[in-house]
Amino acid sequence: xxxxxxxxxxxxxxxxxxxxxxxxxxxxxxxxxxEAGKDSFVFKFADKPTVFxxxxxxVEPKDADxxxxxxxx
Numbered sequence: 001x002x003x004x005x006x007x008x009x010x011x012x013x014x015x016x017x018x019x020x021x022x023x024x025x026x027x028x029x030x031x032x033x034x035e036a037g038k039d040s041f042v043f044k045f046a047d048k049p050t051v052f053x054x055x056x057x058x059v060e061p062k063d064a065d066x067x068x069x070x071x072x073x
Contacts, residue, residue: 001053001054001055002045002051002052002053003051003052003053003054004045004048004050004051004052005048005050005052006048008045008048010024012024012025013025013028017058023041024040024041024043025038025040026038026040033062
């Protein structure tokens with residue numbers, strides 16, 4: 001999520017880790033079991049001097065056979 005520090009907020013990813021707006025941030029690249037990242041363009045809120053970023057990480061188990069994430073319900 002990005003925040004202008006004055007109450008205006010914009011999600012970058014949804015609850016499943018998928019991009020909300022691929023212009024701001026495209027799909028995350030998972031490079032290993034515990035490594036992920038993504039290059040992005042620089043952006044800010046119009047007429048605002050600052051941008052604050054916050055994130056929350058969630059670790060999900062992977063299926064031993066397929067290597068895919070197990071969907072938890």
